[in-house]
Amino acid sequence: MSKAPVRSSTDGDPMTDFAATKAMFALPEGMIYLDGNSLGPMPRATAERVRHTIEDEWGEMLITGWNKAGWMQKPTAIGDRIARLIGAEPGHVVMGDTLSIKVYQAVASALELNPTRKVVLSDSGNFPSDLYMVEGLTKSLGPDYTLRVVDPEEVSAHITDDVAVLMLTEVDYRTGRKHDMKALTEQAHAAGVVTVWDLAHSAGALPVDLAGCKADFAVGCTYKYLNSGPGGPAFIYVAPRHADAARPALSGWLGHAAPFDFDLNYKPGNGIERMRVGTPPVLQLAALEASMDIWDMADMADVRAKSIELCDLFITEVEARCPDLILASPRDGAGRGSQVSFRFHEGYAAMQALIARGVVGDFRAPDIMRFGFTPLYIDEGDVRAAVDIIEDVMTNALWDRPEYKTRNAVT
Ligand SMILES: *Cc1c(COP(=O)(O)O)cnc(C)c1O
Numbered sequence: 059m060s061k062a063p064v065r066s067s068t069d070g071d072p073m074t075d076f077a078a079t080k081a082m083f084a085l086p087e088g089m090i091y092l093d094g095n096s097l098g099p100m101p102r103a104t105a106e107r108v109r110h111t112i113e114d115e116w117g118e119m120l121i122t123g124w125n126k127a128g129w130m131q132k133p134t135a136i137g138d139r140i141a142r143l144i145g146a147e148p149g150h151v152v153m154g155d156t157l158s159i160k161v162y163q164a165v166a167s168a169l170e171l172n173p174t175r176k177v178v179l180s181d182s183g184n185f186p187s188d189l190y191m192v193e194g195l196t197k198s199l200g201p202d203y204t205l206r207v208v209d210p211e212e213v214s215a216h217i218t219d220d221v222a223v224l225m226l227t228e229v230d231y232r233t234g235r236k237h238d239m240k241a242l243t244e245q246a247h248a249a250g251v252v253t254v255w256d257l258a259h260s261a262g263a264l265p266v267d268l269a270g271c272k273a274d275f276a277v278g279c280t281y282k283y284l285n286s287g288p289g290g291p292a293f294i295y296v297a298p299r300h301a302d303a304a305r306p307a308l309s310g311w312l313g314h315a316a317p318f319d320f321d322l323n324y325k326p327g328n329g330i331e332r333m334r335v336g337t338p339p340v341l342q343l344a345a346l347e348a349s350m351d352i353w354d355m356a357d358m359a360d361v362r363a364k365s366i367e368l369c370d371l372f373i374t375e376v377e378a379r380c381p382d383l384i385l386a387s388p389r390d391g392a393g394r395g396s397q398v399s400f401r402f403h404e405g406y407a408a409m410q411a412l413i414a415r416g417v418v419g420d421f422r423a424p425d426i427m428r429f430g431f432t433p434l435y436i437d438e439g440d441v442r443a444a445v446d447i448i449e450d451v452m453t454n455a456l457w458d459r460p461e462y463k464t465r466n467a468v469t
Pocket of ligand 1: 185188
């Protein structure tokens with residue numbers, strides 16, 4: 059059952075019990091897991107929660123589970139729990155599909171809210187799938203529509219009055235560089251631009267204030283910092299002022315005002331309900347609920363303070379002990395998400411050598427070694443133990459072996 063949510067910390071005095079949250083994760087013995095920014099680990103309660111949904115709900119209730127077990131309401135009920143973590147108004151977040159689909163849906167709706175303009179502006183630090191989705195969308199819309207991609211540092215200078223939609227990922231997946239969501243959103247609005255924020259590396263990583271920033275649309279995934287497991291559903295937010303005006307480009311039956319009328323004509327549902335598409339992934343949502351029980355115990359200000367502390371410690375120790383690793387992330391914690399990246403010419407091999415020794419991060423081409431810091435289950439002792447192993451691998455060139463240089467499909 060969910061615990062009463064922790065809403066805020068009194069100044070400097072953390073209310074989140076990180077030892078308690080850490081104990082709620084099933085982390086393999088001997089592994090220091092610094093890749094929760096890519097795939098969060100499994101909460102101990104997940105297996106039982108999913109078993110319950112499979113055996114007691116699906117197994118016993120079958121089709122009646124949609125009503126009896128409340129499966130149909132899960133996408134908005136869980137959306138409300140995520141809303142707290144991203145500063146969204148309750149009733150304006152819904153779960154479903156994967157992030158790539160939600161990016162398409164948000165940008166398509168955003169473009170229609172700004173019908174006299176045809177340009178989507180994004181940056182070259184964005185995750186390729188976001189750019190691919192918009193490339194596909196603009197092709198379908200016709201030759202007048204374009205995707206304009208500029209350097210992350212140049213975004214502000216390119217917010218011009220021909221831009222319809224500004225689509226940015228707040229935290230860069232490779233370097234952890236963080237955009238200023240409030241400032242860019244304000245600037246966009248002053249130029250008549252609608253914003254779409256991707257929170258893939260923000261939700262559960264740092265406090266987000268969608269309502270305070272007046273963001274128009276936001277999307278994000280749950281299998282990274284939110285620990286819903288591989289393939290867990292994404293979320294979408296539509297600002298209340300647009301909720302009944304945004305037309306869903308993916309007009310599926312569950313976004314219809316009355317799906318069980320089986321009307322032949324589409325009529326959008328109320329507010330965020332219209333951003334639903336098809337049948338919700340009930341089993342993955344059950345897994346996500348187990349993780350949200352832990353998130354309900356966390357205050358995002360505490361998570362942020364601890365995350366910056368862990369990242370700063372990691373940077374200081376690695377730079378002092380591993381001179382071959384070049385920091386690729388912003389040094390200032392305020393300008394960074396919850397990850398730290400280092401460049402190394404044999405970064406892939408070095409990461410494989412670390413993984414073989416129980417320090418799990420990941421590699422992003424061409425030369426980035428990426429380490430995620432997640433206070434819910436990573437503490438200072440883990441950071442120090444990880445750096446000991448990194449120092450050993452680097453100082454003794456333990457990465458320089460053929461078996462560490464053969465690339466796997468997933469890096
Ligand atoms: C992880 C990530 C994705 C992945 O999209 P899926 O559809 O869930 O595979 C997309 N965009 C960003 C910015 C990401 O970080």
